[in-house]
Amino acid sequence: MITHPTSGELLDAVSRFLEQQVAPQMKDRDAFLIRVAINALATVKREGEKGVAIEADARTRMAALLGHDGTADALEVELCDLIRSGQIPDDDPALIAHLRASAVARIGIDQPGYSGLKAALEITSTAGDSEWAT
Amino acid sequence: MEIDTLAVALARLAPNLTPGGTLTGEPRRLSGGASQETWAFEVAGPGGVTRPLILRRRPDGLPTDTSRTATLSTEAALIRAAGVAGAPVPNVPHVCTEEDGLGEAYVMDRVDGEALGKRIVRDAVFAGARPGLARQCGEVLAAIHAVPLEGLPPLSMSDAAAELDKYEAIYRTSNAHRPVFELAFKRLRRGSGPAPVRTLVHGDFRNGNLMIHPEAGLAAVLDWELSHIGDPAEDLGWLCVNSWRFGEYSKPVGGFGAYADLLAGYEMAGGAPIALERVLYWQTLGSLKWGVMCLIMYAAFASGADASVERAMIGRRVSETEIDLMNLLRRAP
Numbered sequence: 001m002i003t004h005p006t007s008g009e010l011l012d013a014v015s016r017f018l019e020q021q022v023a024p025q026m027k028d029r030d031a032f033l034i035r036v037a038i039n040a041l042a043t044v045k046r047e048g049e050k051g052v053a054i055e056a057d058a059r060t061r062m063a064a065l066l067g068h069d070g071t072a073d074a075l076e077v078e079l080c081d082l083i084r085s086g087q088i089p090d091d092d093p094a095l096i097a098h099l100r101a102s103a104v105a106r107i108g109i110d111q112p113g114y115s116g117l118k119a120a121l122e123i124t125s126t127a128g129d130s131e132w133a134t
Numbered sequence: 135m136e137i138d139t140l141a142v143a144l145a146r147l148a149p150n151l152t153p154g155g156t157l158t159g160e161p162r163r164l165s166g167g168a169s170q171e172t173w174a175f176e177v178a179g180p181g182g183v184t185r186p187l188i189l190r191r192r193p194d195g196l197p198t199d200t201s202r203t204a205t206l207s208t209e210a211a212l213i214r215a216a217g218v219a220g221a222p223v224p225n226v227p228h229v230c231t232e233e234d235g236l237g238e239a240y241v242m243d244r245v246d247g248e249a250l251g252k253r254i255v256r257d258a259v260f261a262g263a264r265p266g267l268a269r270q271c272g273e274v275l276a277a278i279h280a281v282p283l284e285g286l287p288p289l290s291m292s293d294a295a296a297e298l299d300k301y302e303a304i305y306r307t308s309n310a311h312r313p314v315f316e317l318a319f320k321r322l323r324r325g326s327g328p329a330p331v332r333t334l335v336h337g338d339f340r341n342g343n344l345m346i347h348p349e350a351g352l353a354a355v356l357d358w359e360l361s362h363i364g365d366p367a368e369d370l371g372w373l374c375v376n377s378w379r380f381g382e383y384s385k386p387v388g389g390f391g392a393y394a395d396l397l398a399g400y401e402m403a404g405g406a407p408i409a410l411e412r413v414l415y416w417q418t419l420g421s422l423k424w425g426v427m428c429l430i431m432y433a434a435f436a437s438g439a440d441a442s443v444e445r446a447m448i449g450r451r452v453s454e455t456e457i458d459l460m461n462l463l464r465r466a467p
Binding site: 032033036037039040043073076077079080083084086090095096099100102103104106107109110111113114115116117118119120123 | 317379384444464
């Protein structure tokens with residue numbers, strides 16, 4: 001890994017600059033777009049920290065589901081085909097568990113504050129049912 | 135349209151909106167949908183009374199025939215028909231003709247209130263209105279679904295099967311491989327039988343398109359461009375999609391209310407009873423649709439048609455719909 005600075009530190013520096021020096025001067029649509037830009041950098045940072053591990057985990061789960069290894073992309077294409085053709089039943093518990101774990105991992109990179117993640121973790125911890133019971 | 139050309143045309147139109155009226159101040163472009171332009175302007179009457187108005191127009195160079203949305207004259211006719219049926223809608227004093235020089239457009243009176251979803255679910259000023267909103271939404275949807283279809287301009291027909299066909303075709307051409315979407319299409323196909331009744335469907339009835347007044351609650355239903363004939367449960371399900379709850383996920387109706395209140399309001403106002411299962415079905419289809427829309431919007435970035443950071447980042451909202459879909463689909467069908 002390249003250090004002094006790391007890519008994460010560079011992203012932090014750019015984010016801070018945008019947030020503290022640039023954002024206060026922006027108006028209207030640009031004020032909105034600078035927020036989006038800062039969010040994009042935060043997403044890149046999280047992906048840099050966790051992306052490789054998340055993909056490796058997904059690959060391990062998919063290899064177990066499909067019975068063979070491959071690149072994560074190839075396994076994902078195959079999984080799509082098998083769901084579509086019905087060769088993997090759409091209520092298969094291992095399939096559901098994999099898709100759920102992948103969705104939790106991806107939203108953790110893209111939008112960790114998104115309420116759907118909170119709801120998913122709540123469902124896991126309490127086996128509660130806020131969605132259906134209300 | 136250039137603001138100067140627009141101002142000249144609105145100045146010419148002003149006396150038709152208020153007898154003896156004149157355009158006062160500059161028209162202001164409001165942010166919002168890319169498919170329509172929305173302008174705020176004011177006409178001053180001879181007595182010194184100012185009438186706050188909105189012009190909604192199709193942007194230049196966006197041909198009607200390639201758009202899947204209703205024409206603006208259709209939209210205006212639907213707003214008027216929904217108003218007659220008892221739904222709160224803006225008054226539409228004028229539908230533009232060619233002589234107005236404004237293109238495809240109509241004028242409506244401005245309605246007091248707030249349409250920004252985040253404020254509606256969080257701001258203290260709406261704390262009094264929030265508890266009644268889900269029921270009000272149910273009542274208003276019942277009124278919209280009761281609009282007689284005879285006399286309406288021609289509208290497209292779309293039920294669950296047609297929506298799934300449309301969005302699956304778009305997903306396939308995107309060349310994205312999203313196993314969660316595959317699962318959702320597969321599961322939703324099973325429940326896509328024909329709707330028990332077909333009614334006018336607003337098509338985009340969600341927090342963000344509803345004008346909310348701090349005291350009166352639901353003051354106007356906006357953005358009728360996706361209206362069609364279809365399954366009335368579609369409107370109830372779309373309102374409950376988590377993406378428009380603005381963080382208030384434990385209040386499934388728009389981030390402000392409970393399913394039971396929405397359904398009770400609907401039935402009390404004469405709507406044919408809709409089972410919660412059916413609302414959840416359309417809510418699931420709604421999350422899937424929004425996910426596919428995020429993919430299309432990202433495609434505009436990938437093709438270079440819109441190189442903005444906003445377009446790029448909307449692609450990362452696909453995972454928001456995937457977590458919502460898994461929360462809904464985790465149970466056996």
